[in-house]
Amino acid sequence: VTDIRSILAAKRDGRRLSDAQIREFMAGYVSGEIADYQASALLMAIFIHGMEDGELAVWARAMLEIGRVMKLPRIARPKVDKHSTGGIGDKVSIPLAPAAAACGLAVPMISGRGLGHTGGTLDKLEAIPGFRTQLTAEEFERCLERTGVALGGQTPDLVPADRKLYALRDVTGLIESIPLIASSIMSKKLAEGLDALVLDVKFGSGAFMVAKDRGEALARVMLGLARDFGVRATALHTNMERPLGRAAGHTLEILECFDCLEGRGPSDLRELVCLQGGEMLRLAGLVKSLDEGRTRIARALDDGSARECFGRVIREQGGDPRCLDERSLLQPAPRVERVVAPQAGVLAWRDLRALGFAICELGGGRKQLSDTIDPRVGLVFLRSEGERVERGEALIEVHHAERGLAPALAVIQRSFAIVSAHTPAPLVLASWSV
Ligand code: URA
Numbered sequence: 379v380t381d382i383r384s385i386l387a388a389k390r391d392g393r394r395l396s397d398a399q400i401r402e403f404m405a406g407y408v409s410g411e412i413a414d415y416q417a418s419a420l421l422m423a424i425f426i427h428g429m430e431d432g433e434l435a436v437w438a439r440a441m442l443e444i445g446r447v448m449k450l451p452r453i454a455r456p457k458v459d460k461h462s463t464g465g466i467g468d469k470v471s472i473p474l475a476p477a478a479a480a481c482g483l484a485v486p487m488i489s490g491r492g493l494g495h496t497g498g499t500l501d502k503l504e505a506i507p508g509f510r511t512q513l514t515a516e517e518f519e520r521c522l523e524r525t526g527v528a529l530g531g532q533t534p535d536l537v538p539a540d541r542k543l544y545a546l547r548d549v550t551g552l553i554e555s556i557p558l559i560a561s562s563i564m565s566k567k568l569a570e571g572l573d574a575l576v577l578d579v580k581f582g583s584g585a586f587m588v589a590k591d592r593g594e595a596l597a598r599v600m601l602g603l604a605r606d607f608g609v610r611a612t613a614l615h616t617n618m619e620r621p622l623g624r625a626a627g628h629t630l631e632i633l634e635c636f637d638c639l640e641g642r643g644p645s646d647l648r649e650l651v652c653l654q655g656g657e658m659l660r661l662a663g664l665v666k667s668l669d670e671g672r673t674r675i676a677r678a679l680d681d682g683s684a685r686e687c688f689g690r691v692i693r694e695q696g697g698d699p700r701c702l703d704e705r706s707l708l709q710p711a712p713r714v715e716r717v718v719a720p721q722a723g724v725l726a727w728r729d730l731r732a733l734g735f736a737i738c739e740l741g742g743g744r745k746q747l748s749d750t751i752d753p754r755v756g757l758v759f760l761r762s763e764g765e766r767v768e769r770g771e772a773l774i775e776v777h778h779a780e781r782g783l784a785p786a787l788a789v790i791q792r793s794f795a796i797v798s799a800h801t802p803a804p805l806v807l808a809s810w811s812v
Contacts, residue, residue, distance in 0.1 A: 382406065382416050389423035397436045404440035408539050418550045421543065421558065429557040434599070435606040437557070441539040441565040446515070448486060448536075448571040452523050455484040456662035460654050461567055462578035463559075463596070464496035465585050465618035466733050467626040467759075470578065470650045471499050471529075473638040476691060477684035478655045479526025481674045482664050486522050486570045487529050488536065492743050492751075494553075495584070495734025497628065500531050505628035505753035507707060509697035525690045537565045554586065560599040564607075574610040574661035576654050577601070581807065582619030584730030590615070590807065597810060605812040610661045612811040616650065617803055620727050620763040623647040626734075627742050627756010629710050630777065636702060639688055641680035646805055652676050653806065661811075711740075711754040711779045716772040717787065723796035725761050725773065732793040733757060739782035739789065755779055757790075764802040 385399045395403075403420065406412035429437060450457065458478065462468055475485040489499035489511075500511045513521065513530040522528040532541065540562050547553050567575055577600055580586070581593040597613035604611035623644040625634045637643030638651060655678075656671025665671040678684040689699040701707040719725070737743055741752035758775040761767055773794070776786060 382412055386416065386419050386423065389420055389427060392427040394430050394433050400433070400436045401440050404437075404444060404539055407542060408444050414546055417543070418546055418552070421547060421550065421552045424557060425552050425555040431599075431602055434557045434561060435603060438561040438565050438568075438603050439607075441537055441543075441561060442568055444539050445537050445569065446535040447569050448515075450484075450486065450519055450522065450571055452519060453484045453486075455482060455526065456573045456664065457484045457486055457571060458574045458576070458658045458662050459485055459487050459567060459570055459572055460576040460578060460658060461563055463563075463580050463586055463593075464493065465580045465582075465622065466496070466730050467621040467623045467631065468496070468580070468618070469502060469623065469631040469635050470647065470654060472502060472632070472635040473647075473679070473684065473688075474651045474655050475527045475529065476639065476687035477651060477675050477678045478658050480678040480683040480687045481655070481659055483526065483658060483662055484522055485527045486518070486572070487527070488532055488566055488570060489529065490532070494586070495731040495738070497626070497631070497734070497737070497743065499529070501751055501753070502628045502631050503529055505632045505708065506692060506697045506701060509692060510695050513695070521691065521694045525687060525694055527687065527691045529691065529695065532566060536569050540565055556592070556596050556599050559586070560596060560603060564600055564603040568607050568609065572609055574658065575604060576657050576661070577611060577613040578650070578654060579613050579615050580618035581615060582617055582730065582803075583727065584621065584734070585618040594808070601810060601812045610812070612657050612661060612809060614654065614657070614809045615807040617805050617807070618730065619803055621730065621733065621759055622650070624759050625756060626759075627710075627737050627777065628751065628753035629708050630756040630758060633705065633708055633710075636685075636705070639679060639685040640682075648676075648679065649805060651679070657809075709754060710756065711752070711777040713778050713780065715776040715778060715783060715787065717774040717776060717790055719767040719769055719771045719773055719796050721796050722767065722769045723798055724800045725763055725765050725767055726795050726797045726800040727763055727793060728795050729792050732789045736776075736786040736789045736793070739786040740776070740778050741781050752779060752781075764800050767796065
């Protein structure tokens with residue numbers, strides 16, 4: 379590396395980094411030549427000054443190019459994935475991937491673990507007895523070839539730059555930066571070698587980008603990167619002012635996914651699965667319109683083909699597919715406490731993050747990386763936002779295993795209010811495509 383200090387000084391002073399400076403930084407940081415303290419100085423400067431669009435594209439490409447990009451030569455189907463910025467009860471990926479595969483797509487999905495107040499797809503899948511998410515590249519491709527879906531975690535050779543940068547951002551207060559989030563998410567998705575991508579960008583108190591305009595800005599930056607890389611993409615701006623579905627917590631969410639895969643379950647979950655799956659089919663050119671795509675996905679949920687596909691994925695990834703039929707193999711936590719309405723009125727969610735932190739208190743999330751998760755604990759939402767409730771009526775079931783109940787109940791109290799009137803925002807605010 380020439381002199382890292384000149385790169386740091388350029389960004390410190392708000393100047394655009396040259397392509398050579400970006401490549402030099404990324405290579406030097408991943409190889410260990412550039413120290414964490416130097417990288418964190420640069421990230422802080424990027425956080426404060428932002429990045430120009432062209433600069434960010436070079437940054438993302440530099441991240442992507444150090445590491446393996448999946449080629450998947452044996453996969454003939456269009457390769458399409460989705461990504462969600464996450465929230466409370468967001469389990470869409472789990473029924474969506476097999477439903478999209480049942481309609482002819484290949485879904486090579488690399489997911490993450492829980493982050494902050496949100497639960498991760500990998501952790502949810504591991505609530506299925508035996509289910510393995512740490513797949514080798516060979517196992518990943520074999521599963522994709524045989525079932526149309528592979529649900530794995532990031533391996534060390536996929537975007538190693540993001541692993542290092544993400545861990546550093548996490549401990550230096552540098553997560554909430556649009557260029558850093560966009561390049562982190564898109565470099566990992568683009569490493570899947572996709573033909574198309576659907577992005578679900580959440581807004582509301584349960585989202586990372588709470589304000590609608592910040593969510594919109596993030597969506598636009600991610601779409602700009604997709605365009606630069608020649609990947610067709612759509613971003614949907616969806617509601618995380620309320621939980622998605624009726625359940626949050628790993629085992630409870632898997633059970634809700636099974637309902638969805640049987641054509642049942644909460645309507646908002648089904649709606650997002652059909653919408654995102656329909657858009658995946660449209661982007662891949664398998665249907666002519668979003669409406670046709672939605673209908674195809676709905677049929678795959680109703681006729682059992684999505685469920686059948688998921689059974690094969692479970693078997694292929696080492697899980698016990700009998701749990702699809704024998705729900706007793708998936709047991710939520712043994713004890714249930716009910717949170718009731720303190721007065722009569724209408725339910726309004728106030729701070730959805732509190733629900734995620736409550737699940738953490740119960741043992742269903744990590745406070746430290748090394749913590750193990752109790753998949754059985756979680757919440758069931760008995761009443762919907764905007765619904766009228768009576769005093770003393772049960773609003774939330776807390777499934778617990780003794781641990782952390784009192785602090786969990788205390789944070790849940792922050793999450794809602796009973797008000798005189800409240801009109802919920804729509805489930806989907808906007809959609810943009812490139
Ligand atoms: N998810 C990611 O993968 N990266 C971020 O920066 C934020 C959320």
